[in-house]
Amino acid sequence: MRIVRSLSGMQSLSSRWGGRSVGFVPTMGALHEGHLSLIRRARRENRIVVVSVFVNPSQFGPREDFSKYPRPFAADTRLARLAGADVLFAPSAAALYPPGFQTWVDVSSLSQPLCGRFRPGHFRGVATVVLKLLNLVRPSRAYFGEKDFQQWRVVRRLASDLNLPVRIVACPIRRADDGVALSSRNVYLSPAQRFQAARMARALRMAAGLIKSRGSVSVALRNVKRVLRSIPDCRIDYVEVADPETLAPVSVVKRKAVILAAVRIGPVRLIDNRLVTVGR
């Protein structure tokens, strides 16, 4: 596996892909089984696999955990190689955002609700860095996890609106045995907080079941909120049932919906979601 740090190094590689299929997995590192499932899928579906590791400063708010975000680069290198990556692209923030940088991508409506309300500017940072990385790597397919449901929708819209020559591939959420969605930030949960995170995951699964069996959004939301409010040291950012395409809130589910939650348990902000299909 080749490690590429400079933008010119990446551009020089990607200018020579020729007709070969290239799968790209953008990450912020601290790789876990969730990331690795994306890399393995990219490996199965492409001739060349590129993984990026970049903790993108522009998607963190001023009071968020940018400086504390885990950066175990040696372990990431090993894991990416074992999962089948051919290239690990790890650019610097100084190279991606040089002095004078001022061009931003705004996927307007999809960036507004849910996490957008609590993390102003977050999706602008995500959309901008994803477009930059896609331009540098020039993949045929780019792989995103459904764990970050809103991000996946924002990126899919970006690719479609800007006619990017890439297929955005969504991959299912990988969970630990206790049901908690794998996340690089989970390492900061104490055992007691981890136990509560598992309760949140169970509550969301139950709520999805309730919507499926009874179509009742209000009962499902009430149940999840009751569980979350009983968790000590927990702050709810949101729990919502939304249309999976537009992310607009729904009160009656006709066919498909997604129940999404973001909470802070102690020092960690957790997000999770469950897709629900009603009927057959």
Ligand code: AMP
């Ligand atoms: P991150 O490093 O958190 O920016 O994540 C990089 C990519 O991995 C994103 O597309 C995430 O949605 C995806 N990802 C993170 N955690 C999981 C998970 N538990 N299951 C599936 N995909 C995930």
